[in-house]
Amino acid sequence: MTWRGLPSTLRTDFRDDIQLLDSGFVRFWAAAGLVAALLLPLALTNFWTGVANQVFIAVIGALALNLLTGTTGQISLGHAGFVAAGAFTVAALITHFEAPIGFVLLAAAIVGAILGVLVGLPALRLKGLYLAVSTLAAHFVILVGVGQYQSTISYGSGFTIPSPSIFALEIGSERAWYFFLLPFALGVLLLNLNWLRSAYGRAWMAIRHRDVAAEALGINVALYKLLAFSASTSLTCVSGALWAYHTAFVSVEAFDFDMLIRYLAMVIIGGLGSVLGACLGALFVVVLPHIISILADKIPVLQGLGGKTFDLQVGVFGVAMLLFLILEPRGLAGIWARVRFYFQLWPFKYRAWES
Amino acid sequence: MNLLVVILIQASFYALLGMGYVLIYRATRVLNLAHGDLMVFGAYLFFQALVATGGSLTLAIMAAALGAALLGAMVYLGVMRPLASYPVAVGVLATIALGLVLRTIVTVIWSAQTRYPAELLGRTGQPITLFAGVNVSGIDALIIAAAVIAMIGFPLLLRLSTVGIEMRGVAENALLAAQRGINIHRINAFSWAAATVMATVAGIFFSIKVRLGPDIWYVGLAGFAPALIGGMDSLKGVLVGAVIVAAAEVLAALYIAPQVALAAPFLVLLVALWMRPWGIFGSREELERI
Numbered sequence: 001m002t003w004r005g006l007p008s009t010l011r012t013d014f015r016d017d018i019q020l021l022d023s024g025f026v027r028f029w030a031a032a033g034l035v036a037a038l039l040l041p042l043a044l045t046n047f048w049t050g051v052a053n054q055v056f057i058a059v060i061g062a063l064a065l066n067l068l069t070g071t072t073g074q075i076s077l078g079h080a081g082f083v084a085a086g087a088f089t090v091a092a093l094i095t096h097f098e099a100p101i102g103f104v105l106l107a108a109a110i111v112g113a114i115l116g117v118l119v120g121l122p123a124l125r126l127k128g129l130y131l132a133v134s135t136l137a138a139h140f141v142i143l144v145g146v147g148q149y150q151s152t153i154s155y156g157s158g159f160t161i162p163s164p165s166i167f168a169l170e171i172g173s174e175r176a177w178y179f180f181l182l183p184f185a186l187g188v189l190l191l192n193l194n195w196l197r198s199a200y201g202r203a204w205m206a207i208r209h210r211d212v213a214a215e216a217l218g219i220n221v222a223l224y225k226l227l228a229f230s231a232s233t234s235l236t237c238v239s240g241a242l243w244a245y246h247t248a249f250v251s252v253e254a255f256d257f258d259m260l261i262r263y264l265a266m267v268i269i270g271g272l273g274s275v276l277g278a279c280l281g282a283l284f285v286v287v288l289p290h291i292i293s294i295l296a297d298k299i300p301v302l303q304g305l306g307g308k309t310f311d312l313q314v315g316v317f318g319v320a321m322l323l324f325l326i327l328e329p330r331g332l333a334g335i336w337a338r339v340r341f342y343f344q345l346w347p348f349k350y351r352a353w354e355s
Numbered sequence: 356m357n358l359l360v361v362i363l364i365q366a367s368f369y370a371l372l373g374m375g376y377v378l379i380y381r382a383t384r385v386l387n388l389a390h391g392d393l394m395v396f397g398a399y400l401f402f403q404a405l406v407a408t409g410g411s412l413t414l415a416i417m418a419a420a421l422g423a424a425l426l427g428a429m430v431y432l433g434v435m436r437p438l439a440s441y442p443v444a445v446g447v448l449a450t451i452a453l454g455l456v457l458r459t460i461v462t463v464i465w466s467a468q469t470r471y472p473a474e475l476l477g478r479t480g481q482p483i484t485l486f487a488g489v490n491v492s493g494i495d496a497l498i499i500a501a502a503v504i505a506m507i508g509f510p511l512l513l514r515l516s517t518v519g520i521e522m523r524g525v526a527e528n529a530l531l532a533a534q535r536g537i538n539i540h541r542i543n544a545f546s547w548a549a550a551t552v553m554a555t556v557a558g559i560f561f562s563i564k565v566r567l568g569p570d571i572w573y574v575g576l577a578g579f580a581p582a583l584i585g586g587m588d589s590l591k592g593v594l595v596g597a598v599i600v601a602a603a604e605v606l607a608a609l610y611i612a613p614q615v616a617l618a619a620p621f622l623v624l625l626v627a628l629w630m631r632p633w634g635i636f637g638s639r640e641e642l643e644r645i
Contacts, residue, residue, distance in 0.1 A: 075444040122629065125632065126628065129384075129385075129447065130583075132386070132447055133386065133579070133583060134625065137622075137625045137628070140621040141622060143618075144615070144618040148614070261451060264448060264451065268448060311458075311459050312463070315455060315459025315463070317455055318453065318454070318456035318459065319452075321448070321452035321455070322449060322453065325448065325449050325452065326449075329445070
């Protein structure tokens with residue numbers, strides 16, 4: 001029984017409660033969205049297909065960060081370091097072994113999982129502020145490590161990554177990348193949704209709400225924290241590896257504090273703890289700079305800023321993050337939910353239950 | 356001997372920075388990751404005042420300190436106060452965003468060009484004999500002097516003045532302090548203003564000694580290492596933390612490699628967090644443990 005796509009409050013079955021597409025309305029729009037996503041490259045220029053590919057890679061990274069910081073409540077400021085670890089796994093495996101992409105991605109996932117346990121171990125003793133600081137310190141230490149590797153192996157100039165190929169199909173053009181990354185990002189999205197509706201997800205959310213209570217409920221807090229860390233860093237490293245392949249060049253300068261801030265901006269603007277929010281946030285953060293530079297070219301008032309558009313982008317992220325933190329902590333996902341409920345419930349103002 | 360003096364100068368600089376972190380942490384329980392950007396902003400205010408006054412050091416420092424105090428109070432009232440009821444992590448994220456905004460404002464107003472305020476001052480950097488056989492430049496002597504004054508002055512302020520006693524009360528238990536009629540927002544705004552002035556002082560010294568550019572925020576960020584090592588809520592801890600970090604940095608630059616020196620504060624910090632997360636003089640209950 002549904003009304004305007006609003007799921008019924010009366011659940012008679014546990015399966016009913018956890019199913020992803022819970023009404024014909026949602027199923028219809030999910031299918032329509034998938035078809036639109038498949039047809040999208042036909043409508044986009046090469047440049048905007050490239051932007052879409054960056055969005056897919058960012059979505060994977062943002063979902064990973066959201067899993068750790070949003071769902072499990074463990075703040076991580078080491079995300080750019082983990083992306084760097086993934087990208088440098090690609091660089092190392094290709095430079096030394098010329099490994100195929102499937103093997104490299106698997107290796108990146110394993111490297112990430114191990115790193116996650118290493119960085120997660122202090123998280124068993126530290127909380128809040130101190131955890132944030134230790135992950136930030138980990139970020140700097142990883143960067144110094146890969147920087148040393150880069151200066152000894154490539155004499156500081158960075159690594160060029162050749163286009164990968166799968167089953168003798170070369171992924172070179174942006175359109176080929178689009179059809180490689182779209183299923184990849186969708187797969188990670190499904191993986192995340194599945195984690196969240198399983199016992200893992202419920203354990204992680206319990207830890208976020210109060211770890212002592214979670215422990216009392218029989219959740220092995222140490223184990224689940226380490227799992228959250230290694231799942232998150234593993235996905236992050238994979239996103240870093242994909243980034244390296246797509247950019248075709250790896251150098252340590254790319255993984256600075258600004259990259260960390262971009263990922264934080266994605267999850268904050270999108271809405272901490274929301275899968276939809278992480279996707280919307282990734283879209284927002286990747287596309288906004290391009291829109292700003294287009295506007296800066298078109299609007300006469302902004303033309304005076306000329307070469308300062310990059311600084312302007314950074315500032316816009318800062319202002320957007322502050323505004324969302326202060327005014328709408330649930331982020332874009334929160335705004336979306338409010339708009340959706342407004343139309344679903346019209347002419348009523350609110351409903352008596354929270355979803 | 357000269358090595359010790361270099362460490363002393365670096366430690367004084369870190370102490371100035373670290374005290375800003377401690378002041379803000381005691382007031383709002385937030386690790387202020389925008390401290391480096393506040394430092395850059397203050398240093399640019401100083402530079403602007405220097406240009407306006409035609410190179411008068413005293414006037415420029417006073418103008419910059421006044422501007423910084425206003426900025427700090429505005430940041431508290433505009434950004435930190437609305438977030439007061441949120442988890443600590445949200446406050447830390449907000450300071451990161453604040454840092455981005457400040458950095459953009461700095462580059463848009465003053466451009467990313469590197470400047471050398473020392474040229475405007477027309478100083479030649481004649482060495483001053485500190486005591487027999489040890490020579491330091493004028494600006495280094497000033498850094499040490501400022502750190503000593505701040506190290507003696509702040510504890511006295513906290514112990515003797517009304518506002519200092521109120522600051523201690525708010526740091527200890529904000530709710531009780533409010534019950535006793537202390538305007539905690541005024542006190543917190545004052546703490547933020549004082550911390551921003553400290554950041555500005557550090558920024559002024561760095562810009563005279565080395566250079567001024569929007570990228571020097573990194574230097575200010577490194578200041579949280581001494582504050583954490585010493586204990587986030589302890590002023591005397593900052594001094595010890597600053598000496599440890601400065602020694603590690605100078606020795607790493609000398610004996611290992613200059614690149615390692617950049618990461619040295621963070622490496623020391625990781626070890627310190629692992630061994631003694633609440634810091635050398637920090638109070639243990641500050642750390643929520645599982």
